[in-house]
Amino acid sequence: MKILVVGPGAMGCLFASRLQKAGYMVALLDYSKERAERINAQGIIVEDVTGEYNVKVPVLSGELSSPPDLVLICVKSYKTREAGQAIEPWVPPQTTILSLQNGVGNIEILQEIFGSERVLGGVTAEGATLLGTGKIRHAGQGETIIGPKKGFEGTVEKIIAAFNGAGFKTRSVNNVDDLIWGKLIINVGINALTAITRLKNGRLPYISGTRLILEEAVKEAVSVARAKNIQLPYADPVGRVLEVCEATAENIASMLQDVLKRKLTEIDFINGAIVREGKSLGIPTPVNFVLTSLVQAVQETYTQRIQEG
Ligand code: PAF
DSSP states (O other): OEEEEEOOSHHHHHHHHHHHHTTOEEEEEOSOHHHHHHHHHHOEEEEETTEEEEEOOOEESSOOSSOOSEEEEOSOGGGHHHHHHHHGGGSOTTOEEEEOOSSSSHHHHHHHHHOGGGEEEEEEOOEEEEEETTEEEEEEOOOEEEEOOTTOHHHHHHHHHHHHHTTOOEEEOSOHHHHHHHHHHHHHHHHHHHHHHOOOGGGGGGSHHHHHHHHHHHHHHHHHHHHTTOOOSSSOHHHHHHHHHHHTTTOOOHHHHHHHTTOOOSGGGTHHHHHHHHHHHTOOOHHHHHHHHHHHHHHHOGGGOOOOO
């Protein structure tokens, strides 16, 4: 199976390096020529419990010489449309597109570009952090779930075999939207709050203000999900988000990592998505509106920060 991984972030580097190491034909696509050259020269450097290793994965910034069977989209959500439109002209109709991105809206964007019969979605609980260009820490292993299975049986089986072969525990489901919303609600409760307060995940439940906001943001998101007939993969959403705070207590959530690097965040696809969906369904989402507006203000004003001290 030939796999094109789009985006050299933490997940892109993790999947590209592990699939290549397992013997699959992998290429990584990076729109930045300079960064592509650097990763080509040094390889992808992975730190994990076994130590540090280096995997040479060809990094391209243009068209692939032979068509891929699978394109794995690992760009930040705000780059999905741009990345999809850039590769669409040279990705043949038989190629499957899989998004494992955070947030909601990515699959819909990819379906608009490639057609719904070619796009799969999924969630992954693999924990990877970008340490520098082409360098990642693979801190924790978790399950990867893709779907829908129905209508994609053969393709899904091949992807599962490749991912399992590369050490990613993977299975398929039909109701992938329920899982994407399940993950979204965890990100709704954690990510924006960490980006605003600059706290690690584990602190949020223990400060009365952040705990209250976390709970209210999650409750609003659950009301929106219920109105959309989403069956969340857990019975107690607030309890689940608090559990994830504990399980990832030492994590710097991805949105806080973006803020610390003064980058654009995925706020519009996480809390912003709850506000948009809430508006179209007539469900008030004031807490998510405030969180979205504050993170938008933070990412628009990196150069205007008053320094501490
Ligand atoms: O976006 C993230 O950082 C992760 O999805 C999570 C679960 C919040 C852990 O840090």
